[in-house]
Amino acid sequence: MATRTQDAEPLLTPAEVAAMFRVDPKTVTRWAKAGKLTSIRTLGGHRRYRESEVRTLLNGQGPAMERVEVGEL
Amino acid sequence: MATRTQDAEPLLTPAEVAAMFRVDPKTVTRWAKAGKLTSIRTLGGHRRYRESEVRTLLNGQGPAMERVEVGEL
DNA sequence: GACTAATGGGGTAATTCGGGTG
């Protein structure tokens, strides 16, 4: 492999994840506690979530999934 | 902190969609099970619906097909 | 150090799920 120097991994705050799932930030916290979401804790104890994982979960289970069947609007 | 993530579409809760259609939330669930509505499940199993799709269906005429934003892969 | 906004933790209602029935 290569460079294990710096991985700029986009992290999301609970409010961001909650907005994407249309749920309460507290609910996202419960998911993290339940182990359904990978939570990265700050030094103060707050949680941060990986944007890549959140997007994957939002799409259901397929990262390489996209469709371009645009109809009329 | 300020919003660096705008990859989320507006979602609606079953109660919201049910109120818009004047039906029971259970009926909305049946529509989702029948494939007439795109349902996005939360990590807890609850369903969320796309606000854009619901609006399109409310308008009546068009099919259940709407444009999907293809992210940057 | 002080400030505003958000988060964590706990606890309690409200909603939703799933199946079965009218």
Added chain:
DNA sequence: AGTGTCCGAATTACCCCATTAG
């Protein structure tokens, strides 16, 4: 085939306040 209601169980939403983030 489609919808409304019943039930039990699970999940989620909103209340409090102390701490953390920036």
